[in-house]
Amino acid sequence: MENKILVETSARHVHLSAEDIETLFGKGATLTEKKELSQPGQYACEERVKLVGPKKEIANVIILGPARPATQVEISFTDARTLGVTAPVRESGDVAGTPGVKLVGPAGEVDLAEGVIIAKRHIHLTPEAAEQFNVQDKEIVKVKIDSERTTIFDDVVIRVSPKFAPAMHIDTDEANAACAFGLCYGEIIK
16 A cells, blocks of 8 residues: 555544633543544543534534643534634634634533634555655645546645554545545555
8 A cells, every 4th residue: 555545534623722621521530432533542531512703503423532731622624614603724723813613512601712623634554654655744745646636736734743643634524535434544655
């Protein structure tokens, strides 16, 4: 599978700060792991929240753990239109100047001033995998997905860390457009 990378769909989700976990789920609350994700140490949680935008709401949104320093909401363009927000495409963690939404949990609400993004498509690689693919951290590549609707994604950022497992992440809009369902691989093109 030379130059092939696993392609995973990253559906809408929320990363919460410890403070916001307690506000939404009660004093002393922590996240409950439901399922491990492909990235080491990351997991889907039992807890869910509702996103409330200026236009509509989206209920039952999954939370990914563990807790982060700042709360962040990652959605698709379709979700942004549903909520009525203009979310920019950004790398995870780059939330300055982004719109906010209200998060509603069973014990309280958080009015997020900023933090709503559409995650920039990206590839997680270990340093060893980056060397094998002959790419570097922050490099921009293209990825070709062979499917019923073969698609070449441009502007894919490489992210390298020894804490990562090799995988490309795209959102649900992108996965639907490319028919990238089930076990799916893409070819990195430089």
